[in-house]
Amino acid sequence: MEEDFTAAERDALYKAIFSRRDVRGQFRPDPVPDEVLTRILLAAHHAPSVGFMQPWNFIVVTDPQVKSRIHADFARANEEAEAMFDGERRSLYSRLKLEGIREAPVNLCITCDRERSGSVVLGRTHMPAMDLYSCVCAVQNLWLAARAEGLGVGWVSILHEDALREALGIPERIVPIAYLCLGHVTHFEATPELETKGWRKRLPLEDLVFRDRWERRAPEIPSPPGERVRVRGSRSKDFQASRTPQPHRLHAVHPPHPSPLPGGERGIAPPSAGPTQRARNASSGPAVIVGRAASSSCSSAVCRSVQADRSTRGAAVASSHSASGRASSTVQAASKRARSAS
Numbered sequence: 523m524e525e526d527f528t529a530a531e532r533d534a535l536y537k538a539i540f541s542r543r544d545v546r547g548q549f550r551p552d553p554v555p556d557e558v559l560t561r562i563l564l565a566a567h568h569a570p571s572v573g574f575m576q577p578w579n580f581i582v583v584t585d586p587q588v589k590s591r592i593h594a595d596f597a598r599a600n601e602e603a604e605a606m607f608d609g610e611r612r613s614l615y616s617r618l619k620l621e622g623i624r625e626a627p628v629n630l631c632i633t634c635d636r637e638r639s640g641s642v643v644l645g646r647t648h649m650p651a652m653d654l655y656s657c658v659c660a661v662q663n664l665w666l667a668a669r670a671e672g673l674g675v676g677w678v679s680i681l682h683e684d685a686l687r688e689a690l691g692i693p694e695r696i697v698p699i700a701y702l703c704l705g706h707v708t709h710f711e712a713t714p715e716l717e718t719k720g721w722r723k724r725l726p727l728e729d730l731v732f733r734d735r736w737e738r739r740a741p742e743i744p745s746p747p748g749e750r751v752r753v754r755g756s757r758s759k760d761f762q763a764s765r766t767p768q769p770h771r772l773h774a775v776h777p778p779h780p781s782p783l784p785g786g787e788r789g790i791a792p793p794s795a796g797p798t799q800r801a802r803n804a805s806s807g808p809a810v811i812v813g814r815a816a817s818s819s820c821s822s823a824v825c826r827s828v829q830a831d832r833s834t835r836g837a838a839v840a841s842s843h844s845a846s847g848r849a850s851s852t853v854q855a856a857s858k859r860a861r862s863a864s
């Protein structure tokens with residue numbers, strides 16, 4: 523196997539990354555050839571996984587009845603999600619197309635078998651959610667491979683986990699990770715639809731990168747590659763469009779103001795605010811995120827597992843603090859001091 527990528531190969535990889543989109547509304551009905559489906563599933567299967575566990579399965583859904591059943595659950599979940607927003611924001615939400623379940627020729631559910639390689643897994647012992655994250659790596663491999671094959675993929679998470687399990691016969695011990703819609707498309711959008719429709723903007727990379735400790739700025743890291751990197755040899759129209767520069771610094775282009783988007787989305791905080799504050803303020807609100815509402819009660823298996831992971835780690839930290847005789851408030855005060863010193 524070749525060790526290095528040629529410049530053209532590297533460009534091709536970046537092209538797939540920057541021109542990948544979440545597709546909801548542009549699916550064409552023509553079938554996806556089996557050999558293409560096999561290739562992208564193989565790409566997913568070559569994702570990294572904790573302890574080389576390969577905990578995934580792929581349920582390929584083409585039966586219109588199964589799709590309709592899942593779509594009916596989406597409709598219910600989406601109504602619940604919409605009700606979590608108010609006023610203009612709700613009205614904007616109701617106009618978003620957030621799935622392509624019935625139009626896409628193929629639907630695909632990626633699952634996680636948490637017991638695939640026994641109860642003790644190399645790399646998972648202290649961070650139990652790692653098998654779930656491994657499956658998400660498989661999703662991303664598949665998404666990029668599909669883009670390279672000219673196929674669109676849309677992730678639908680506005681679903682009730684129980685309904686999904688029932689529709690697909692997924693047993694209790696298996697965790698559904700992703701429900702994807704897949705197929706040829708009329709075109710790929712240049713920009714995330716949630717951005718063009720005014721829901722939320724891409725954050726400046728420089729606000730998200732820290733060096734050595736939380737919130738210590740790394741000003742030498744430039745803004746997003748999509749804004750700056752010139753990718754050679756990319757002539758295709760959709761990719762040219764996907765590289766249309768975004769504003770270099772959103773907060774410079776859009777001066778901070780309280781409600782730049784309908785429904786009270788908060789403005790991006792001024793440069794004087796910390797990077798985390800700016801990133802937070804650019805969000806659509808603190809609690810409700812498109813596609814996350816149906817599981818916002820955190821009753822899903824994934825959510826429970828991540829919470830368990832956090833509390834395990836929290837407990838480990840707490841016990842180490844008490845063992846050394848330090849109250850957690852002292853630790854918090856010390857870390858606050860360190861933060862303000864940095």
Ligand SMILES: Cc1cc2nc3c(=O)[nH]c(=O)nc-3n(C[C@H](O)[C@H](O)[C@H](O)COP(=O)(O)O)c2cc1C
Binds near residue numbers: 542546678680714
């Ligand atoms: C875990 C996850 C769940 C998502 N759920 C949904 C969803 O239910 N409906 C939807 O329209 N998009 C969903 N998306 C797609 C995001 O909205 C999309 O990735 C984001 O707006 C950025 O756009 P892009 O993927 O085109 O770059 C999901 C994406 C991820 C990673």
